[in-house]
Amino acid sequence: MTNIQSSAVVAETEGPLVPPEPGAATKARPAWRSLNFGPRLWVSAGLILLITLLAFVGPLFYPYAPDQKVGSLYDSPSAEHILGTENFGYDTLAVLMSSTRNSLINGLLAGTLAVFIGVTIGILAGYVGGWLEELLMGFTNIVLAIPSIVILILISISLQSTDIPFLKGIVGLALVIGITSWPWTARAVRAQASSVGTREHIDVAKLSGARTPGILLFDVLPYLASYVVMAWVLQLASAILAESTLSMLGLGPSGTNSLGMQLHWALAFQAVATGAWWAFLPPTIVLTLISFGLLYLQSSLDEVFNPRLRRGKKKNLAAAAARRAENARKLAEQNEREEVTA
Amino acid sequence: MSEQLDTTPTTGPVLSAVNVTKQFRVAGGHITAVDDVSVDFHAGKVLAVVGESGSGKSTLARMLLRLMPVTSGQIMYQGKDVTHIKGGELRKYWTDVQAVFQDPFSSFNQFFSVGHTLRRGMGRQHLSEENLDQLIETCLGYVGLKPADAVHKYPHQLSGGQRQRVMIARALMMNPKVLLADEATSMLDASLRVSALNVLQDLRDNLGLTVLFITHDIGQACYLADEVVVMEHGLIVERGTTDAVIFDPKNDYTKRLLADVPDLKGSLKVRKDG
Numbered sequence: 193m194t195n196i197q198s199s200a201v202v203a204e205t206e207g208p209l210v211p212p213e214p215g216a217a218t219k220a221r222p223a224w225r226s227l228n229f230g231p232r233l234w235v236s237a238g239l240i241l242l243i244t245l246l247a248f249v250g251p252l253f254y255p256y257a258p259d260q261k262v263g264s265l266y267d268s269p270s271a272e273h274i275l276g277t278e279n280f281g282y283d284t285l286a287v288l289m290s291s292t293r294n295s296l297i298n299g300l301l302a303g304t305l306a307v308f309i310g311v312t313i314g315i316l317a318g319y320v321g322g323w324l325e326e327l328l329m330g331f332t333n334i335v336l337a338i339p340s341i342v343i344l345i346l347i348s349i350s351l352q353s354t355d356i357p358f359l360k361g362i363v364g365l366a367l368v369i370g371i372t373s374w375p376w377t378a379r380a381v382r383a384q385a386s387s388v389g390t391r392e393h394i395d396v397a398k399l400s401g402a403r404t405p406g407i408l409l410f411d412v413l414p415y416l417a418s419y420v421v422m423a424w425v426l427q428l429a430s431a432i433l434a435e436s437t438l439s440m441l442g443l444g445p446s447g448t449n450s451l452g453m454q455l456h457w458a459l460a461f462q463a464v465a466t467g468a469w470w471a472f473l474p475p476t477i478v479l480t481l482i483s484f485g486l487l488y489l490q491s492s493l494d495e496v497f498n499p500r501l502r503r504g505k506k507k508n509l510a511a512a513a514a515r516r517a518e519n520a521r522k523l524a525e526q527n528e529r530e531e532v533t534a
Numbered sequence: 535m536s537e538q539l540d541t542t543p544t545t546g547p548v549l550s551a552v553n554v555t556k557q558f559r560v561a562g563g564h565i566t567a568v569d570d571v572s573v574d575f576h577a578g579k580v581l582a583v584v585g586e587s588g589s590g591k592s593t594l595a596r597m598l599l600r601l602m603p604v605t606s607g608q609i610m611y612q613g614k615d616v617t618h619i620k621g622g623e624l625r626k627y628w629t630d631v632q633a634v635f636q637d638p639f640s641s642f643n644q645f646f647s648v649g650h651t652l653r654r655g656m657g658r659q660h661l662s663e664e665n666l667d668q669l670i671e672t673c674l675g676y677v678g679l680k681p682a683d684a685v686h687k688y689p690h691q692l693s694g695g696q697r698q699r700v701m702i703a704r705a706l707m708m709n710p711k712v713l714l715a716d717e718a719t720s721m722l723d724a725s726l727r728v729s730a731l732n733v734l735q736d737l738r739d740n741l742g743l744t745v746l747f748i749t750h751d752i753g754q755a756c757y758l759a760d761e762v763v764v765m766e767h768g769l770i771v772e773r774g775t776t777d778a779v780i781f782d783p784k785n786d787y788t789k790r791l792l793a794d795v796p797d798l799k800g801s802l803k804v805r806k807d808g
Contacts, residue, residue: 392640395601399633400655400704401625414645 232492239485243478247293256283258290258449265461266468276470278454279461288474291449295432295482298366298450302431305370307377307424311416314381319389319412320404329382336375343372344434348443361445362435369434377423381416388415418497422490429486436479451475546613547574548744549598549631549712554607556593556768567593569768570607575712580738580745582759582776584752584791590768591748595716598746599633600624629655632705636717638697642689648700649685652707673703676741677733695726702733706741713737714746719754731758752791756780764788 256262256273263277270276275284317328347368351359359367388394389412397411413420432451438444439452440459454475458464463471556568568590575581583591596602598609600616609617616627635641642651652670661669671681677699689697698718705713715734719727735758737743749755755762755776762779764772764787772785783789 392635392637393643395599395633395635396641396701396704397643397654398601399599399628400651400708401628402654403625410645411643414643 230492230495232488233496236485236488236492239481240489243292243482243485244296246478247289247296250289251286251293254286254289256286258282258286260286266463266466266471269470275474276468278471279457279463284470284474287449287454288478291451291454291475292478292482294362294448294450295435295452295479298362298369298435299428299432299482301363301366302369302373302435303424303427303429305367306374306427306431307420309371310374310377310423310427311381311413311420313374314378315385315408315412315416317378318382318385318387319408321386321389325382325386329379332375332378332382335372336379340372341437344368344438345441345443347372348438352443352446361448362450365435365438365445366431369431369438373427373430373434377427380419380423384416384419385412388412418493422493422497425486425490425493429483429490432479432482432486451479547610548577548612549575549746550610551594551598552608552610554594554597554609555605556590556597556602557605566768568597571765571768571770573763573770573773575744575746576761577711577744578738578742579760580734580747580758581761581763582747582749582755583763583765584749584755585765586750586791588767589765591765592716593768594765595633595714595746595748599631599714600627629708630710631712631714632708632710633714633716634698634701634705634718636720638694638701638721639689641701642697644689646688647685648687648689648692649681651700652685652704656707669707670703673706674700676706676737677703678729679703695722695729698722698726698730699733702730702737706737710743712744712746714748716748717750718747720749720751727754734758752780752794764791 251258259282261281262273262283263281265277265279265281267273267277267281273283273285275288278284278287313328313332317325317332348365351364351368354360354364356364394407394411397407402411435444435450436452436455439450440455442456444450444453444456452475455472458468458472458475461471463469551571551573554568554571555566557564557566571590571594573581573583573594583594585591593602597604600609600619604617607617608615611627611631616623619627646654649670652673653666656666656669667681670685674681674684679696679699684692684696684700692700698721702713702718713734718734719730722730731754734745734747738745745758747755747758752762759776762772762774762776763770764779764785766787772779772783772788779788780792783792
């Protein structure tokens, strides 16, 4: 549906429906070209790309490692260390880059896990219905009713005392965040899946002999794809924030860098009181930019997928009308000329 | 393709609804959409179910298709009770009983090409790639389409009439014995409607397909059907051969439906005899 509507809108903004001049290639535009990638999308995608580059490419070019002692407690920013040093005497920028990387990985893992669980439960409940829906949604409501921060804190503490190194690090925390943050996604996906499940193409798929897993995967999921992508982006943002909250409270993975851990150490070593802004401001700003970028990306994706929300449409329509008027004028002139010559 | 044909002697009806009732629960009670309806479908005939919106004809079709459970009653197929079959048995039933629905756009998965839509469900038949292409060509041929023009296209690249033809071709791919057309022509414009009706007529004449044709338009029923059943508020109020019901109606409701058809006695009765 989205494709049809969006191409109709694009056709309207593109100008009059005059046939292209003969000889011109009249190949159909690929489907993705008819999507409206507005400026908001480019800004937000650019912001996220920038942060990703800082996290993954930055360390390759920066001379200091995040675990390399280069000074003492809170050395001020200098030409050599742009953001000074933090409480252990490590270069703050080097730590920031490694923290950002860990926070992004954590968000990616946790967000993907939450979306995976939420979509699986939601789609099963919405499509299959009946007692399975009651069961799954009952379970979802129970999970929703439990304050997730309490669960997060309890599991994080118990993870700290495990012997499994894999669960102690950022991955363990991502798992905890992932398995506590899926219920909203499950609810929303259930609502959409039960609506898609009553459409005629599902009946046709059944008549074609498709089995339930096939129907879920090929007939229901693609219709929810735009929603799932947006939910995933939102889950990324909230997972990164959840990790920071926990780490700042001292419940984060010990011995690894993350934006929350940076804030935790800054608090513990009185950076705010001593005026060492370079210790707490950079992680705060990066955190803000990440969540702003992701939320902005989500709302601009909403515009891409939902043609009714597009901005600048009026302006485009006005431009299209002007083009049409110009073409009509040219046509009239041409007719006049033909009449004169006749 | 013919291995499934004629496994049982065709003495009785191919498909029948026996005392079928469907009730929907609503706030403060229930609505009876289909009330104790019994219909028989005889092999190689077109049976039209006529009635206005809300008369329960589509509900009856969905129950016959086993897409909706019955409240009470039985669905019999070739003498077997299929009211409660599940899983593989139900999928086997769906190879024999196929349907074409009203809305030629929402019947398609918009992410699948026509070729993919047609090939779907053919995995069970274990056909070679060549035979499958041959089958697609044959089935599209029945509805006047060429594979080269259709298989690579997506639903939004086809016109309404073409989409409905592809849907008929899809049903024919399964080599069904019964085809339910639930308002299959009501969203097509007049000229396409006639060509779709002709396709159904040809299928009955050439393939011996049993067709259940559901419509609110008694004129179309007259054009196509051998027998007509008239439904009102979930009840069958009149049934009989097309000639008997249309030209000598006994029931007031049937008379009213007939009065609503423009110019019925004039040009609409153009069906071929025999």
